[in-house]
Every structure is written in C-alpha cells, then in structure tokens.
Amino acid sequence: MTPKSTRSSLLCPNCRRLISSDEPLCPYCGIRKPGSGFKNNAMVRGMSDPDLLLKVIIGINVVMYAVSLLFSGHGIGVTANPLSFLSPSNNSMLLLGASGTLPIDRFGRWWSLVSANWLHGSILHILFNMLAVRNLAPFVVREFGSYRMVIIFTLGGVGSYFVSYLAGVSFTIGASGAVCALVGAALYFGKSRGGEYGNAVYRQVSGWVVSMAIFGFMIPGINNWAHGGGIAAGAGLAWAFGYLERKRESQKDKTVALVCVLGTLGVLLWAVGSTTVLWMNYR
Incomplete structure (x- = not known):
C-alpha cells in the first residue's frame, strides 16, 4: 500500500x-x-490587504487620539473654536510622544519621531488627516505596493519630523508629515512615469502641494517644515523603491515593512504604557 x-x-x-x-x-x-x-x-x-491596512492605520490613529483625551482629564480643550475643539492637553501629548526640540533635546525622546505621527491636537486635526490618508494611501498602494506604502508612510513620517527638529520646531504632532510623504511619492510617480496618465497625476498632486503651502502659511500653528520634509522624504523613498510597473515588491520590501510596523507598535505601546504608569502613580 x-x-x-x-x-x-x-x-x-x-x-x-x-x-x-x-x-x-x-x-x-x-x-x-x-x-x-x-x-x-x-x-x-x-499588509498585503489594502483595505485591512487602511483600516488599521486609521484605527490606530483614532485609538491614540482617544487615549490622549483620556490622559488629559479635565485639561481637554472644549472651545467654540473648531480648530481646537476636543484638543488633548499638551502634557498628555508630551507624555504620549509629541516631537520637537523640547521632547528630544530636554528629555532625549528620539522615539517621538515615530510616535508624533500618530497623535492629533483636535477632532478636526485627526479628521482632516485621516481623510487625506483615505484618499492618498490607495493610490500609493496601487502604484508602489502595500508594503512600500507602509515604508513610505512610516519612514517618511520620521523624516518629516527630523527635518522639523533640525528647523527648531519645539513641539509638534500629527500624521500630516506621513501624509505628505505619500504626496511626495505620488509626485515622484507622476513625474517619473510620464505620459498622459503620469503627467495628469503630477499636475494634480502639484496642485495639492501648492494648496498645502498656501494653507500652511495662512493658518497659524501648521508645521510647514514637517510638510516639506515629508514630501522630500516620500519622493526620496519612492525613487529608492521604484514603482510596480518597473519593479515587483521584493521580500526585502516586506521585511522592512514588517520592521516598520513592529517598531511603530513597540514605540506606541511603550508610550501608552509609561504614561499609564505615571497617570496611576500621580492620580
């Protein structure tokens, strides 16, 4: 048998x-x-499922925003100004990983270059950034691949806040640096691909960049250094990885993406855990 x-x-x-x-x-x-x-x-x-990936990114941002409100206690901003409505306290955001010269130079929190991308200063702040993620991430996934999108979003966000730190910005948060990295990748794609489709993408994304620049200089408190740094970092990473028409995602891309995910989760868990300990001890 x-x-x-x-x-x-x-x-x-x-x-x-x-x-x-x-x-x-x-x-x-x-x-x-x-x-x-x-x-x-x-x-x-x-990470190969774009819909699941998008839900996880948005979900983590929402959870971190809720946690920042929880740790703010009575310090939550409830004002008539829609730009600052439901804003977490500065102390809460500092403990959870806001970046800038203050957290890095005074407290040595280099890990805040990662965590700051997942914190937001108001309900409108997170709403606008998540809408931008919802619109841009699927395009970057389609043209570069889901693993490369994770790398661009993560490392582009880190690069954006590093530029912001070098420029002397003292205290900053928000996913807009990582979002601008997606913008930079889309900008690179349109320019390098060329043709009718590539040129149309480049013109549209260039219009977004101009609009962001105008908006950034008109509205106080917007970190234009992080936006510019994110665009530059995203374009640089896009150049390094190429796009799917030229090169299939490799196992190296998947490994780097996994390291980005595990590193981000480790930083966020550390931030929430250490803040929880302080919050429990000083209640």
Whole structure:
C-alpha cells in the first residue's frame, strides 16, 4: 500500500500562486523558501490587504487620539473654536510622544519621531488627516505596493519630523508629515512615469502641494517644515523603491515593512504604557 502524501499546499507569499509548502523556490516568481514561517507571518500577510491596512492605520490613529483625551482629564480643550475643539492637553501629548526640540533635546525622546505621527491636537486635526490618508494611501498602494506604502508612510513620517527638529520646531504632532510623504511619492510617480496618465497625476498632486503651502502659511500653528520634509522624504523613498510597473515588491520590501510596523507598535505601546504608569502613580 502506498503511504498517503503529507505534502500540503499554500499560496506563495510573494506572487499568491498555489504551490507546495515544501518547495525550496516558488516555481512562478523564484522566491526562496516560500513556506517559511516568517514569510507566511499573519502580520506580513495582513499588509498585503489594502483595505485591512487602511483600516488599521486609521484605527490606530483614532485609538491614540482617544487615549490622549483620556490622559488629559479635565485639561481637554472644549472651545467654540473648531480648530481646537476636543484638543488633548499638551502634557498628555508630551507624555504620549509629541516631537520637537523640547521632547528630544530636554528629555532625549528620539522615539517621538515615530510616535508624533500618530497623535492629533483636535477632532478636526485627526479628521482632516485621516481623510487625506483615505484618499492618498490607495493610490500609493496601487502604484508602489502595500508594503512600500507602509515604508513610505512610516519612514517618511520620521523624516518629516527630523527635518522639523533640525528647523527648531519645539513641539509638534500629527500624521500630516506621513501624509505628505505619500504626496511626495505620488509626485515622484507622476513625474517619473510620464505620459498622459503620469503627467495628469503630477499636475494634480502639484496642485495639492501648492494648496498645502498656501494653507500652511495662512493658518497659524501648521508645521510647514514637517510638510516639506515629508514630501522630500516620500519622493526620496519612492525613487529608492521604484514603482510596480518597473519593479515587483521584493521580500526585502516586506521585511522592512514588517520592521516598520513592529517598531511603530513597540514605540506606541511603550508610550501608552509609561504614561499609564505615571497617570496611576500621580492620580
């Protein structure tokens, strides 16, 4: 009697074709060890679903905003000014990871270059930024891939606040730096792709950049240095990664994206955990 085969099948984590789990190389795309646990990690697979990815990004921002309000206590801003309505206290935002020369130079909080991208100063602040994410992220996913979008959003946000720090901005928060990194990537895509479609994308995104610049100089408190830094960082990362018409996402892209996700979660959990301890001790 012939023994039953114990071979099982899976979807290649790179090209999503059905293959045997013990293949040393995917016969379709050539990725090494497609059945390894790391390459089939649930978090890595989850980043390949653009809808889920978008919901997670927006969800984390909403949770961090709610946490910042919780730790603000009676210091929540409830004013008639819509730009500052339901604003967390500065102390709450500082503890949770606001960035700038004050947190970095005085307290050594370099990790705030990550955390500041997930904090917001009012209900309108988070609403506008999440609407921008909702509009821009799907385009960047379509043209660059979901893993590269995660890298651009994360590292572009860090780059935006590093530029802001070098410019001497003392205290700053918001996802707009990371959003501007997506703008920079879209700008690079349109310019480098060319043709009717690429030129149309470039013209539209250039109009957004001009509008943001005008808006930034008209409304006080907007961090134009972070916006400019985010656009530059996003364009630079887009240049480094290329886009899907030229180059398929690699396992290296997926690994860097996973590091970005784990690093971000680690920073945010540290920020919330340490703030919780302080809040409990000084109530």
